[in-house]
Structure formats: structure tokens, C-alpha cells
Amino acid sequence: MNNPPPETRTDPDDETLPCGRLLSQVWADWEEGVHDEHTAQCAHCRLAVADLERLESQVRALDSDPAQQPVDAASFIDRVMDVVRLELRPGRPLPLGEADEDLRIMENVAARTLRQAAEEVPGVRAGSCRLTLADAPGGTPVNVDLSVHVPLTTPDVQALAQEIRDRVGVTAHERLGLHLGEIDVRITDLVSEDEDEAAPRSAQEGSAP
Amino acid sequence: MSASADTMHSELAHVVREVPGVAFLAPGLRSRLRALRATSPLARPGDDTPGITVSAPSGEGRTSATTVEIRLICRSDRRTLDTTRAVREAVDHHLTTRHPGDEFRIIVTVTGVT
Amino acid sequence: MTGNPPPGEPPDVEGERSDDTLMTERAAEGDEDAFAVLVRRHAPALLRLATRLLGDRAEAEDAVQEAFVGAWRSLPEFQGRSSFGTWMYRIVTNRCLNTLRARRPQAPLNELPDLPAPAYTTAPDRITEGRAALHDVQEALSTLSPEQRICWTLRTLDGRSYAFIAKTVGISEQAVRARVFRARRQLTHSLGAWQ
Numbered sequence: 283m284n285n286p287p288p289e290t291r292t293d294p295d296d297e298t299l300p301c302g303r304l305l306s307q308v309w310a311d312w313e314e315g316v317h318d319e320h321t322a323q324c325a326h327c328r329l330a331v332a333d334l335e336r337l338e339s340q341v342r343a344l345d346s347d348p349a350q351q352p353v354d355a356a357s358f359i360d361r362v363m364d365v366v367r368l369e370l371r372p373g374r375p376l377p378l379g380e381a382d383e384d385l386r387i388m389e390n391v392a393a394r395t396l397r398q399a400a401e402e403v404p405g406v407r408a409g410s411c412r413l414t415l416a417d418a419p420g421g422t423p424v425n426v427d428l429s430v431h432v433p434l435t436t437p438d439v440q441a442l443a444q445e446i447r448d449r450v451g452v453t454a455h456e457r458l459g460l461h462l463g464e465i466d467v468r469i470t471d472l473v474s475e476d477e478d479e480a481a482p483r484s485a486q487e488g489s490a491p
Numbered sequence: 492m493s494a495s496a497d498t499m500h501s502e503l504a505h506v507v508r509e510v511p512g513v514a515f516l517a518p519g520l521r522s523r524l525r526a527l528r529a530t531s532p533l534a535r536p537g538d539d540t541p542g543i544t545v546s547a548p549s550g551e552g553r554t555s556a557t558t559v560e561i562r563l564i565c566r567s568d569r570r571t572l573d574t575t576r577a578v579r580e581a582v583d584h585h586l587t588t589r590h591p592g593d594e595f596r597i598i599v600t601v602t603g604v605t
Numbered sequence: 606m607t608g609n610p611p612p613g614e615p616p617d618v619e620g621e622r623s624d625d626t627l628m629t630e631r632a633a634e635g636d637e638d639a640f641a642v643l644v645r646r647h648a649p650a651l652l653r654l655a656t657r658l659l660g661d662r663a664e665a666e667d668a669v670q671e672a673f674v675g676a677w678r679s680l681p682e683f684q685g686r687s688s689f690g691t692w693m694y695r696i697v698t699n700r701c702l703n704t705l706r707a708r709r710p711q712a713p714l715n716e717l718p719d720l721p722a723p724a725y726t727t728a729p730d731r732i733t734e735g736r737a738a739l740h741d742v743q744e745a746l747s748t749l750s751p752e753q754r755i756c757w758t759l760r761t762l763d764g765r766s767y768a769f770i771a772k773t774v775g776i777s778e779q780a781v782r783a784r785v786f787r788a789r790r791q792l793t794h795s796l797g798a799w800q
Contacts (some may be wrong), residue, residue: 295787306786333793337763341798344742345657345762355648358666362648362673363641369677371635375600378572385575387601390635395567395604397631409627410634429630459572459666473623 299326309334376413378459381422383423389413392460396426399453400446401465405433408469417462423463431471443467499589503543506585507561512574516542517562517602541604542602556594559584564603575599621646622688629689632670633680640680643689644673650690651697657756657762658701660743668704695773698755702774705751745795749788756781757788 297305301324311321312331321327373389397408410429415422428450436442447465456458507513519541537546542562548555561582563575578599625646631639648669655665676683676696683692746754755774759765760781767785771778 295720295790297790307788309786309789310782337789337796340742341546341761341792345741355652357646358652359641359644359648362670363637365670365674366637366640366677369674370637371681372602373635378575378601383576383579384598386597386598387571387575388603392582392599393634394638394671395637399532403622407624409630411631412634429627431627457567457570459570459575471623471626485684486754 299324299325299330303327305330355461364474366433373413376415376424376460377422387460392424392454392458396428396450396453399449399457400430402449403442403445405436405475406442406446407431407473423461424454425463426454426465427468428466429468429470431473432469433471434474436472439469443469492548499545500543502584502589503559503561503582506581507543507563507578508583510574510577510581512566512569512571512601513578514564514566514605517564518542539587556596560598560600562600562602564605567599567604571601571604575601610619625689626685629680629683632677633737637677640677647690647693648771651693654694654763655697655701657712657758658698660746661705665701668700669697672700695761696772698759699779702751702755705754708751741796742792745792749791753784753788753791756784757792760785 283285299305299308303320303324303326308327308330309361311317312334321331371390373393375386376389377383378385378387393411393413396413397411400406402410406415408428408430410427412427414425414427416425428446428474430446431463432439432442442469450465450467451462504516507516544558544560544562546558546560548557559582561578563578565571579597581594582597582599586593586597625643625764628639628642629719632643651672652665655668656662659665674692676693689694701763749757752774756770759770759773760767765773767778770781777778
């Protein structure tokens with residue numbers, strides 16, 4: 283055993299090169315792009331680095347081997363979704379129309395329709411849409427708690443939220459026939475438009491691209 | 492008994508499918524399995540009269556009515572509530588014609604909109 | 606000499622990440638179509654990851670499929686503390702670690718090739734031998750411990766930072782560094798480059 287330099291981690295697998303440097307340190311310096319006088323000139327260090335470089339290029343060659351690359355993910359995805367569809371979580375049935383009509387819609391189906399309604403407002407993307415039965419005497423309205431992402435460029439966020447609420451309310455009534463109670467719209471993110479952040483919203487809605 | 496239950500199922504399935512706005516009856520578990528659908532002789536279409544459950548009166552709860560539950564997928568071009576009401580009416584009409592004097596509770600559940 | 610460190614973490618497309626958040630929320634509420642979007646988006650990279658970690662395509666598909674199904678089940682409890690991609694990356698990595706642990710070593714350690722026969726094995730142009738060299742690398746990889754193999758693969762092939770690997774595997778960054786070092790030493794030995 284040699285005298286390890288003070289910064290040595292006590293790894294029994296480490297090795298001191300004939301020049302006195304630890305192999306682990308030489309490789310770590312290479313990896314982090316650290317250079318010094320010694321390593322630039324020391325034959326032992328250069329050899330150690332050359333070996334590591336050779337190893338890395340060999341394994342990269344392995345990695346680009348076509349046999350290792352996914353050929354067709356489509357059938358794999360189908361298989362995954364087949365298993366998932368055996369374990370659906372449709373949620374609870376919610377009342378359509380009047381409570382005593384025995385007409386119901388599954389929570390998920392209603393949520394999907396209401397998300398779509400919110401997304402009819404330009405630039406809006408919908409995420410969570412929770413539907414809960416309100417405790418109201420005589421009726422069974424459903425409360426909506428909806429999360430959306432809206433464009434960063436939205437001039438009036440409050441107005442946009444109101445537009446979403448209106449759209450959701452109208453859709454619930456006209457397309458589903460679901461009595462809604464409160465519609466809570468939460469804006470959870472402002473998303474910058476990819477192409478041109480400076481572009482005013484009207485440009486995106488305008489007829490001429 | 493079971494033969495008449497089979498008949499009842501297929502007649503109801505026919506009645507429901509005729510209602511405007513109905514896309515199809517909710518598929519059973521078996522037909523949800525793509526692999527089985529493709530390869531298994533067990534998975535003939537219409538095999539397990541999907542989407543319709545008839546349960547005998549339980550004795551408790553609402554009188555002595557037989558419960559008929561219809562699970563279906565609606566078309567998005569028609570108001571869902573209107574479709575389900577039409578389904579209930581069609582089923583009710585069918586049952587009172589075919590089984591006069593019997594009492595039925597009809598539940599219609601929408602499991603999808605397409 | 607020029608250090609050629611792998612990049613830190615692969616860049617995320619901003620829009621896709623934002624959409625992932627929404628799709629994850631929907632899937633957590635039982636929207637399987639949203640989950641299908643996530644599967645479609647993340648399956649190719651995760652399959653590549655698992656194939657790298659396991660060196661076997663069929664085992665990789667099993668690991669990733671189990672990871673996705675497990676994710677679907679636990680999504681309602683997923684708090685969104687990390688992105689869906691990071692979460693899945695962690696699940697797949699840990700499944701692969703378990704697969705490697707369960708695997709009987711293909712080559713017992715005592716059958717390791719001895720220190721290199723000189724000249725031709727150490728010649729730099731060995732890389733151009735293509736598949737034969739690849740076979741050697743495969744062989745050498747199978748001599749690593751599962752933990753070494755995971756850490757080394759994430760570092761060298763997947764280009765992850767030590768901090769990221771530490772978080773993913775759930776050990777200290779120093780432990781990751783030690784494992785990567787030992788793996789490198791073992792591999793250079795096995796491949797006859799280092800002596």
C-alpha cells in the first residue's frame with residue numbers, strides 16, 4: 283500500500299498510478315474536463331485516460347448497434363394499453379337530468395366532455411377536472427373543479443377564466459344535460475407559445491398566417 | 492328461464508340500438524381485450540350481450556321491481572340527456588308490452604360519448 | 606487531453622413538459638386516453654433505457670410494460686412532485702435493477718478473462734471490428750454487479766449527471782461515483798485495455 287494523498291476516498295478498489303496519482307482522480311478530472319500541468323505531461327495519466335476513452339468509445343459503438351434500438355414501439359404500446367383497459371377507473375356515476383330519473387353518466391365521461399369544452403376557448407389546455415356532487419336540498423347539482431393552462435400572452439386572465447366557465451356551463455347543459463353547481467376554474471400555468479412569444483394573441487387567431 | 496332471459500337481453504339490445512343518439516352498448520370485459528377479439532373463438536360479436544344487466548327483485552328497497560340496467564356509449568351529436576331519456580322510454584315501452592303487469596326499474600348509464 | 610463528459614440531462618421540450626403535466630392530471634383521474642398519450646410519448650425512450658440497462662430487448666419490454674401498468678395503478682396517489690418522465694425513469698430503472706439482481710450471473714466472476722493477452726486485444730483499432738467487439742462489451746457488462754451496471758449505464762450511455770443518478774437510484778452521489786469508478790475499472794480490465 284502506498285501513502286494515499288489526503289483527498290483520497292478510501293475505496294479499496296482504487297489504485298495509485300506509478301506517478302502517485304489516484305486512478306479515480308485521474309478519471310474524474312478527465313470527466314470533468316479538469317487539466318493541470320501534471321496530467322498533460324505524465325505518461326501514466328495519459329495512458330489511463332486513453333484506456334477510459336477507448337472503453338467509452340467501444341460502449342458507444344455498442345449503443346448505436348441497430349440490434350439494440352427499438353424497432354417498432356407501436357405493438358408494445360398496444361400491449362400496455364390492453365392491460366390498462368382491464369383496470370379502468372371510470373369514476374362514480376353522476377345524475378343526468380333530475381335525480382329520480384335513474385339516468386347517469388360516468389364521472390370520467392362527463393369530465394372528458396367538459397375538458398373539451400374548456401379547450402374550445404383558443405389557447406386553453408385542460409388538465410384535472412374533478413366533479414363532485416353538491417349537497418343541495420332537492421337537487422343534485424355537480425360542482426366542477428377544473429385546472430387549465432392558458433397562454434402567457436393572455437391579456438385578461440380573469441376574462442378568460444370567465445369565458446371558460448361559460449363554455450363549460452353551456453356544454454354541460456346543452457351537450458350533456460348535467461346540472462352544474464359551482465364551476466371553479468384554476469389557472470395552474472401560463473404557457474409561452476412556442477413559435478413567437480411576442481406575437482399578440484390576435485395574430486394566432488387571425489385568418490392570415 | 493334462461494332461454495327467455497337470453498331473448499329478453501337480445502330484444503332489449505335491439506331496442507336500445509335503434510334509439511337515435513346511441514352509438515353502441517358498452518362492451519363487456521372480453522371484447523375490451525384486443526388480443527382475444529382478434530384471435531379467440533370465444534369472442535364472437537354479440538356473444539355476451541354487453542351493456543345490459545337484468546337483476547331479479549332483491550326483496551329489499553324498491554318494491555318488487557326487476558332492475559334493468561343499460562350501459563351505453565352515446566353519440567356526441569345529440570344531447571346525452573335526451574338520448575338516455577329516449578332509451579329509457581324505448582325500454583319501458585318494450586318491457587310493458589312484452590311483460591305486462593311486471594314492474595321494472597330502468598337505469599341508464601352512459602359510459603362513453605363518441 | 607480532452608475530457609469528453611456526457612451532457613448533464615437531455616433537454617426537455619417546454620411545450621411537451623407542460624402538456625405532460627396536464628395529461629398526467631387527466632390520467633390520474635382515470636382518463637386512459639391521456640395515459641395512452643403519455644405511453645406513446647415516453648415508451649421509446651424508456652425502452653431504450655431498459656434495453657441499455659438490461660442488454661436484452663425482451664426483458665426490457667417486460668420491465669417497461671410492468672412499469673407503465675404500475676404507474677397507471679399508482680397515478681391517483683402521484684403528487685406530481687416530479688415530472689411524469691422523471692417518475693417513469695425512476696420506476697423503470699428500479700425495475701431493471703431488480704431484474705438484474707434476480708438474474709443468475711451469466712459468467713461467474715472466477716471465469717473472468719485473465720489479464721490481457723498483449724498486442725491485438727489492446728490495439729485501438731479493435732473498435733472497428735464491430736460485432737465481435739460488441740460481444741466482448743456485452744460479456745464484460747455481465748460481470749458487473751447490478752448496482753454498478755445501473756450507475757455506469759446511466760452515466761455513460763444515458764449521459765446523466767451523478768446527482769440525477771443518485772436521486773434516481775436513491776443513494777448518495779458519492780456512492781454513485783464509487784460505483785461508476787469500479788464499473789469502469791472492471792470494464793477496462795475485462796476488455797483488456799487496462800493493466
